Amino acid sequence: QVQLQQRGAGLLKPSETLSLTCAVDGGSFSGYYWSWIRQPPGKGLEWIGEINHSGDTNYNPSLKGRVTISVDTSRTQFSLNLNSVTAADTAVYYCASVDEDYWGQGTLVTVSS
């Protein structure tokens, strides 16, 4: 049974950097793309980006320049960094393998001064 466990800060001030990590336990880490997806309160889903075990990345063009996704294969985990956050980045952030239907528990990140 594959489990994705998210960790990271839930409260940020404007201009700070959002950092989240997703640890993948109990299954194969290679061969999949691992994604970050977010959902502002009461709104729909937004694809942020993805990475595979080789470190190949794809990003949402609207966030490109602010977002970095990295992978640590030795620890079977991947991370999201989003810099210069504003209130518009307030959302529940999910890590996932959408192909395999593996999802993290979600992390509410609030940006407020």
Next chain:
Amino acid sequence: QAVVTQEPSLTVSPGGTVTLTCGTSTGAVTPGHYVYWFQQKPGQAPRTLFYDTRNKHSWTPARFSGSLLGGKAALTLSGAQPEDEADYYCLLSYTGARNWVFGGGTKLTVL
């Protein structure tokens, strides 16, 4: 950035049939868009219902089916159950690469 459109809300009677659609501002949805469908219930993470247009996960109930219909992707629910009340999202890939765009979601009410 392409825009992916879904019906904001739909209602279906218990036991009834409903089709949710997913269109793109770039023209017709094709197999090259590698369509995903997700179900999300309140307070929960989404779950992947379909990948590559019509391929189900092991947990996907048989009453759901995925297809391409009239230039759009379609999610058909036949024999709606109360537990199918949820938000449904489609996800499309663009430009031959892995550039993904979500639709705005459809709130499905079973009533």
